[in-house]
Amino acid sequence: MSIVVQNLQVWFGKQQILKEINHTFAENRISAIIGPSGCGKTTFLKSLNRTLELDAGYRLEGKVLVSGEDIYQREAGDIRRRIGIVFQTPVALPLSIKENLLFGVRYHGERNKKRLNDITENCLTQAGLWNEVKDKLNSPANKLSGGQIQRLSIARVLAVDPEVLLLDEPCSNLDPASTRLIEELLVELAKKLPVVLVTHNLFQAKRIAHMTIFMINGQLLESAETTKLFTNPDKQETSDFIAGLTW
Template identity: 55%
Template sequence: MSTVEFIDFHAFYGQKAVLHNINVEFGPKSITAIIGPSGCGKTTLLRSINRTAEMERGFNSHGDIRVLGGSIKEVRNLSVLRRQVGMVYQTPVALPLSIMENVLFGPRYYGVKNRSDLDAIMEKCLRQVALWDEVKDRLKRPAAQLSGGQKQRLAIARALAVEPRVLLLDEPCSSLDPASTGLIEDLLTQLAEGLCIIIVTHNLFQARRISHETAFILDGRLIEKAPTQKLFESPDSPKTRGFVSGLFG
């Protein structure tokens, strides 16, 4: 069974259509990269999954998205959906709290109170993102003091702390140096052993390095989705071939 499935999905901002009749599935324990030129609808597609796109003025949609077999439109409590579907944004975000409390923000929100449980969650998540050894002696210091790459790993740790089944990432490495980008990519590869990961990226080399499948979107339409090697080396669509070869975009 697919983890995330779009069914005849259309999205609009006011009268402007930004996604047209999207039908696509994303499986468990995999990384899917979403590529396409700027403004083609990649981020809207991503944010539609956990219904954060609805927070934008004028957004509306037709069709359906199913997460873990259930329609997102039937979810009454959005915090339940957003616990299952974590999101990491392009700009590294550190809440105005300590490093420790950044990780524990979600678990506290969902009712975890036991100190030993909270400590275990914090250490586990910081170790998962290879941040524990770097920050274990300053957990109570402001997270704002971390570097950009550390903040992005902290944001991923914060998402992991509530045990999501799906992890969405919107250009998570666009503002990072090559070393930090490498750490994030290694981390995502490891996390894909247990999660459905969907990443929007403008970096075609990154898509080729870490994704199992790649989806190409153009003008709000899904042109092609295929195993990454096939999509880059022998795509079915001339439009895909033109984009991955650098002829446009």
């Protein structure tokens, strides 16, 4: 399953944030979005699953197609389930570890106890957390470390069985060990579904992304296989950014 973005434009008030973006995110691959701060990376990410409209004052033109369907012509809650997003700051709801993970599952109507238990174990295992928390599932989630809470946030998204996973700087506040665990998790997840990752860490993009996108001033300036973009970009602006010569 792919995500096709067609002529996407976004405004907040009179200020245009995204300008005529066209791109196809391929299935079973990690795509990294890089670029200077304020270039529209997060706005672009949020436009892919309709969390953008939770911000006041936005206006959008263009299309985002998933399996050929325009997500802006579908019910927003269903789109946010199908295209899950994990934000930069780890979020632990004021609930137990287990109930944090099951929050979305219960919201969407699952009540079967065995099914809930299976989802809990399967998703925490996928996130590399099961062995760390299996004996304290009823303990407050906010007692976990930052890296554990970020993996719990990913597990909570996986629990509702998304078709796409979006992540906005998921490792920016984490130590190297936690970052490595999350990168390994994303590599495994990309075998099953498309993963789109906004990152300021160019080394992270080089390590795990199959495709890298460079954005600047609200535009998608260049996209290519990661190795090519970092070693032989087509645009001088891309080369300068990677070399740290600008911004």
